[in-house]
Amino acid sequence: QKPSMRTRVAFEVAVLQLGGSVIYLGQEDIQLGQREPVKDVARVLSRYVDGIVVRTFAHKNAQEFAAYASIPVINGLSDLVHPCQALADLFTIQEHFGRLKGLHLGYVGDGNNVLHSLIQGCAMVGVNVSVATPPAYRPNASIWTSAMRRAKAHGAVVRWERDPKRAMQGADVVYTDVWVSMGKEQERQKRLKTFRSYQLNRALLQRAKPTCRIMHCLPAHRGEEITDEVMESPRSLIVAQAENRLHVQKALLMLLLKTTR
Ligand code: CP
Numbered sequence: 001q002k003p004s005m006r007t008r009v010a011f012e013v014a015v016l017q018l019g020g021s022v023i024y025l026g027q028e029d030i031q032l033g034q035r036e037p038v039k040d041v042a043r044v045l046s047r048y049v050d051g052i053v054v055r056t057f058a059h060k061n062a063q064e065f066a067a068y069a070s071i072p073v074i075n076g077l078s079d080l081v082h083p084c085q086a087l088a089d090l091f092t093i094q095e096h097f098g099r100l101k102g103l104h105l106g107y108v109g110d111g112n113n114v115l116h117s118l119i120q121g122c123a124m125v126g127v128n129v130s131v132a133t134p135p136a137y138r139p140n141a142s143i144w145t146s147a148m149r150r151a152k153a154h155g156a157v158v159r160w161e162r163d164p165k166r167a168m169q170g171a172d173v174v175y176t177d178v179w180v181s182m183g184k185e186q187e188r189q190k191r192l193k194t195f196r197s198y199q200l201n202r203a204l205l206q207r208a209k210p211t212c213r214i215m216h217c218l219p220a221h222r223g224e225e226i227t228d229e230v231m232e233s234p235r236s237l238i239v240a241q242a243e244n245r246l247h248v249q250k251a252l253l254m255l256l257l258k259t260t261r
Pocket of ligand 1: 004217
C-alpha cells in the first residue's frame with residue numbers, strides 16, 4: 001500500500017540471491033481491502049507463493065493478513081511498526097561496536113513506527129534508549145509499556161525526555177527519522193513547526209559521545225530532521241545500515257522459509 005525503495009529492493013534482491021523469484025503487487029494491482037477483503041487475498045496468495053511481505057497503512061491489515069495466510073507473512077512496515085528496519089539497525093550496531101548490551105542509543109524526533117520497533121528491539125538485547133519527542137508525539141503507550149518491561153528483563157533502561165539535549169547526552173548511537181511519515185502529509189506544516197527544535201544537527205550531536213555513530217532509516221529530509229552536514233559526517237552508519245537491510249532480510253527469509261519446509 002505504501003511506496004518503498006529499500007524494503008522492496010532489498011527483499012527482491014534477497015530472494016533472487018537465494019535462488020527464488022519474486023512478484024510485486026502494488027496497491028493498484030490488488031487494491032487491498034477495496035477490491036476484495038484482506039482475508040481473501042491472504043488465503044489465495046498462500047496457494048500461489050511461499051512467503052509474503054506486506055507493507056500496509058493500518059497495522060490491523062498486516063495482522064489480518066498473517067491470521068489468514070498459511071505461509072510466512074513478514075511486516076515490511078505498517079503505521080505501527082517497522083520490524084525489518086529494527087533488525088537491520090541492531091545488526092548494524094552490533095557490526096560496528098562488536099556488542100549491543102550496555103550501549104546507549106539516543107533517538108530524537110517523531111514517536112513513529114520506526115521508533116516503536118527500535119525500542120522493542122533495543123529492549124530485547126539490552127541497549128539503553130533515551131527518546132526525545134514533543135509531548136504530543138510520544139510513542140504508542142502499549143508499545144512503550146512492553147518495551148519498558150522487556151528492557152527491565154534484560155537489564156536495560158528505556159526513558160522519554162522532552163528535551164532532545166538530554167536524550168543525546170552520552171549516547172553511543174544517535175538516531176532520527178522523518179517528521180512527516182507516509183500518510184501524515186496533511187499534517188506537514190504543523191509538524192515542521194512542532195519538531196523544529198528536534199533537528200539532529202551539529203550542536204545536538206556534540207551532546208553525544210565523541211565516538212558516537214549516526215543512524216537514520218532513510219529516506220531522509222535534509223534540513224528537516226537532520227542536517228546535510230550530519231548526514232555526510234564520517235561518523236554516519238546510514239548507508240551501511242541500508243545495506244544491512246539486504247543481509248538481515250536474507251537471514252529472515254532463510255529462517256522463516258526453512259521453518260515451514
Ligand atoms: N527504510 C525504509 O523502509 O525505506 P523504504 O521506505 O524505501 O523501504
